[in-house]
Amino acid sequence: MTTTAPSQTSSAGELRRAAEKLRGLATRATPGPWGVGNGTDIASEVEQLSRGSFSYRHKIASLDDMDYDPDYVAPRANLATEEDDAAYIAAMDPRLAVALVDALIQAADMEDSYGHHNNQPLEEIARLINGPTDSETEK
Secondary structure (H helix, E strand, C coil): CCCCCCCCCCHHHHHHHHHHHHHHHHHHCCCCCEEEECCCEEEECCEEEECCEEECCEEEEEHHHCCCCCCCCCCHHHCCCHHHHHHHHHHCCHHHHHHHHHHHHHHHHHHHHHCCCCCHHHHHHHHHHHCCCHHHHCC
16 A cells, blocks of 8 residues: 655645744744733743742843844834833744644654645744745745
């Protein structure tokens, strides 16, 4: 009995490419859990010591450290607060990526085994992770 390898141009292939890309990003990132300390510091293993005082194992980033182009600063009224942005970034720690990788691979396996399934949300996630294809960038 011969089996054929899944097509890497199929939606299952796109799901797998996204899973591998995301897995690589997650394994190279600082391990979680991530959190926010002092409002804008994103770090691993954040612990509040007292009001306004935090400790953490590794600082990942601080929105206060970002060098903003003074000629291109959007009005803050139209944007989330730096604290909200920091909380969102911290919520996206590598543990979330690993769970998403598992979901992408499971969806790809289901498609290979049973044909196309309603994987639209995961297919959209895969497209966002993979970025535009060559044909999309030529348009």
